[in-house]
Amino acid sequence: MLKEMSNNKFIILGREIKKGERAFLELEVAKLHTRNSITISIIVERAYNDGPTLLLMGGVHGDEVNGVAIVRDIIRKKYNKPKCGTIICIPVFNIFGYLNLRREFPDGRDLNRVFPGNANGSLASQFAYKFTKEIAPLVDYVIDFHAGGGERANYPNIRCAFQQEKTLELAKVFGAPFLLNSNFIPKSIRETLTKMGKTILLFEGGKSNDLDNFVISSGVEGALNVMKHLGFHDGEISKKNNSIIIKKSKWVRSPASGMFQVHVKNGTWVKKRNLLGKITDSYGEFEKNVVAPFDCYVFSVNTAPIVNKGDALFHVSVEII
Secondary structure: OOOOOHHHOOEEOOEEOOOOOEEEEEEEEEEOOOOOEEEEEEEEEEOOEEEEEEEEEEOOOOOOHHHHHHHHHHHHOOOOOOOEEEEEEEOOOOHHHHHHOOOOOOOOOOHHHOOOOOOOOOHHHHHHHHHHHHOHHHOOEEEEEEEEOOOEEEEEEEEEOOOOHHHHHHHHHHOOOEEEEOOOOOOOHHHHHHHOOOEEEEEEEEEOOOOOHHHHHHHHHHHHHHHHHOOOOOOOOOOOOOOEEEEEEEEEEOOOOEEEEEOOOOOOEEOOOOEEEEEEOOOOOOEEEEEOOOOEEEEEEEOOOEEOOOOEEEEEEEEEO
16 A cells, blocks of 8 residues: 555655655656656645645646645645644646646646546556556545636636535535535546545636636635644634535526627626626627526636637526525
8 A cells, every 4th residue: 555554654655754744755747858857746744643634736737827826825824734634735736737837738638637547548647647546545635726727717616516425515614605516527636536435625716827816815715624624723614604505507608709898797696687798799790798597696707808609608506505
């Protein structure tokens, strides 16, 4: 086993982390044709007292920098130093994408669609395999921090499958403004870790290549709530408001191609037929309103100035609890 609990040993990447010890480790992603190694940094903090192991990870998609900033702030504020158990932080998971501010791996693949990976597969698949074999077996809980892809801005929300009662309970403790029922995406980290018996939460906030202080603070505060609940820290769980629980949601899509202007504030409640946005052509010949199909919350907004017919514009609640 990679994680030895006999004699209270904790071994990761071939190194024993003793009680009360902090370790800065590196996991090789690939070796370049220049003979240089590309590695990701892994920060491990083990308490003197036994307890569970929590993994905090950001940057699975290299352009989703809010997740990187959340894990960074957790480290900077020393929240990753537990009173019991072990906390593992991986601020930048997709180092290739992060260096180039791109979503994908160099082989063009989405790293979050190739798990559990293959030792003889593509570059992304080989790295996913290393993580699945070397890191994943060590952890009990995971919080994976993401942002909206492309030009989509997500209001801070936590996602899990509602049929998993233990995960749902932890998602409520996190205390994000929205809590969204989300099915598993095939070959994602979340699906793979769940099949391994791990409890994983997926945080979404902000958009790609954009740092948002509100999103970052929401992620940090939510992670700290989870840490307190699991016994890593003392103190009262702090939630400004109870999460709005969305059991079912849908995307409002663009009725036409053209220039797009948003007319609604992200994260707000709107009534049926309220104006969400406008689409116009480049020549002043038409203007189309995009309206709320029913009473709902808007929790993700497409901020692209130009859209095509059928593009996802607004993610809205269909059924709330």
